[in-house]
Amino acid sequence: MSNFNSNIPEGELTQKWTKYRSSVALVNPANKRSIEVIVVGSGLAGASAAATLAEMGYKVKCFCFQDSPRRAHSIAAQGGINAAKNYQNDGDSVYRLFYDTIKGGDYRAREANVHRLAEVSANIIDQCVAQGVPLAREYGGLLDNRSFGGTQVQRTFYAAGQTGQQLLLGAYSALERQVGMGKVEMFTRHEMLDVVVIDGKARGIIARNLLTGELERHFGHAVVLGTGGYGNVFFLSTNAMGSNVTAAWKIHKKGAFFGNPCYTQIHPTCIPVSGDHQSKLTLMSESLRNDGRIWVPKKKDDPRKPQDIPEDERDYYLERRYPAFGNLVPRDVASRAAKERCDAGYGVGASKLAVYLDFTANTERYGRIEANKQGNHHPDKETCMRLGREVIKEKYGNLFDMYAQITGENPYETPMRIYPAVHYTMGGIWVDYDLMTTVPGLYCIGEANFSDHGANRLGASALMQGLADGYFVLPYTIGSYLSKEISTKAIPTDHPAFVEAENHVKSTLDRFLNIKGTKSVDHFHKKLGHIMWEKCGMARNAKGLTEAIEEIKALRKEFWSDVRVPGSSDEFNPELEKAGRVADFLELGELMCIDALHREESCGGHFREEFQTEEGEAKRDDANFSYVAAWEYKGESVYELHKEELNYENIKVAQRNYK
């Protein structure tokens, strides 16, 4: 029987975590040395967890599929990381961060977890600075902040447009330090292909050495997954090419429930698709919305260049519709508003599927401030723009360069063209307060779990969550389980459960290679992505979702009879790796549609066209859907729904209002 209980500690919200920490069972140092923990993933969540567990004295094995832990997808995060430090003295607090996150998530997240996240957020910044992470500073030498969507305070810490890189390199350094001391054994270019469950508990994994193709068995007293999100089910997304659902999907099939799979975040500011050759989409960080204004022409199909369209013929539609938050509304709201304008025929660029993100006004404003600093109190426009560009360059230089590189246009001169793209998955493996899945001894952290973000994640909160889980939450909560495992001896890997899991993996790999069909793995991945984007993307409806389920089933059948995977399984074979990942996406996609179909309301990133207000805003149904949908795998295409009711005791549930 699975272990489906959120295990939220008793007591008042603000005291739960403090009390938990002081009462959780401990493992003494001598015992820790003989306890082995497997951490799959070396992103912010995995690397921070592996390093911290090793510092505490556990024996750790850490796995990643890239050639170095430093290359995990977290490296690409751009804009920043939130923390309730209130360094700007603008009224921020743990409660406010907690409140913003619950509200931003459209009241679909668990109160106790989110409050804990807000509580530890400040420690993350302290830890990272101590590690030498060069976060941005002001001239006085103190840390700088910027604002992100869905909040009215400045609580986002950053390192230019490379925040994820700097934070990950901090965690990577901590991890490598433990590797150097022999306390973490690192397995790069290894892919976990199954979890081993013995007597109902997670006891190890099967991993494939991607260079030699060899299958390896690894024992652990507990297994932790920090394997990232599954946005690549859409083929085109802002995720790295290798990001995938395989590890999460394998544990799902071994008993871990999958929470809210349909909650997908479509990010409003990405570089638009330019053609069929495209392999991925590139994000333009949300931080740009601090200084950019979003608009479309008031006239349909306006052929003029953006610079030639006068102010009063521009529709700054976010500022018009949401005067209180303006360009800083949450992502789901901003994305839908862009889609609405483009669907109504006001889109720009060759594809008409884009809107402008314009920095002119703020460039000029910054330039004026600079000129004044230099003693020029009546600068002309030219001077303002010249000086302002320098300021913009310092803040966002790498993003502007990337935009110019990809589009061949100069964003300092003309507004950027942007359009929403798949970016993040709020859904993921269901976990309890301890971050344990429904399989005892099996944990899930970071983007891979169903997370603290409810139905919509606020910007700069994923880095916070990943590092909170890895540095400050899991290392404590795992003790509650491991303290009961101190007398468990390492299980030899010739145990029948290991043999069976390995045989299963091997037969799946052989099956791929033996199909010898006519179409490449990418062919199927693109088709799946198309179905998902059209029917389970920014707007969904019952008819489309019902069709999508059938189309995915048919596509899966075709895949298993006609895919062509070259090479063999005993060598470095990226096509074989891709085949395994796409096979899992083909199952996950169906579950996402099932979940989206069953949730007959709109909330956060999940927008059902049938359920909207007259002004086109998402309409929640709290009476019937205020729960986490946790799906249990029962065999191909068969999933059983379990509901975790969400109780709001500290926040008044209301319709989100950003007007």
Next chain:
Amino acid sequence: MNLTLKVWRQKNSKSTGNLVDYKVSDISPDMSFLEMFDVLNEQLINKGEEPIVFDHDCREGICGMCSMYINGRPHGPKDLVTTCQLHMRSFKDGDTIVVEPWRAKAFPVIKDLAVDRSAFDRVIAAGGFISVNTGNAQDANNLPIAKSKADAAFEAAACIGCGACVAACKNASAMLFVSAKVSQFSLLPQGQPERYKRVQNMVAQMDSEGFGNCTNTGACEAECPKGISLENIARMNRDYLTAKLFSEEEA
């Protein structure tokens, strides 16, 4: 555009490799260099041949995984971009493009264009960190750091660990990579306690991995996609010398 590619094919680390000619057609100038390789690989798979293996992940110029030596230059003809951010508009119809893996003793070829850069991880494990366990930190703003120092540390920390510097250097020296990490920490107050021990440990590991000596050719800086400056090497040399000449207390 129609192009001729000469691509290094090598079955595994034990076999010898050679350049093989391929033709690709209808390449859009908006494609990235790796997307052009996607097109080629799709062609090869459809013909029943083995696709070309190359490393890549983020395709945004930040993970440092992509690593192609294009027409004699790591990451190709454009300055300050990685292979994945190189776009086909940098080439002309009819061009012949030669694509090889990074070449260095410390980076053995694994297959085709993929090489083993794990030596870099071992250099970091030898000292590329500040020894602070989780939970040991003071409030972040208790330690003000001059913006100029913080910015300089950030510039050094921008290294993506791609190894182009090694591939560009005729001695296959890793000085730019190692010095970037050493500099980041020696510029910051948090890095001071371990400053001299760190530089010695990292340099010792670098030497034992088989990277060559630095003869100041500057090729690394010229080819680095992140603009990591030679100043870092000078800074590291100073720290190294100080560490060798003086005892820890005197330094």
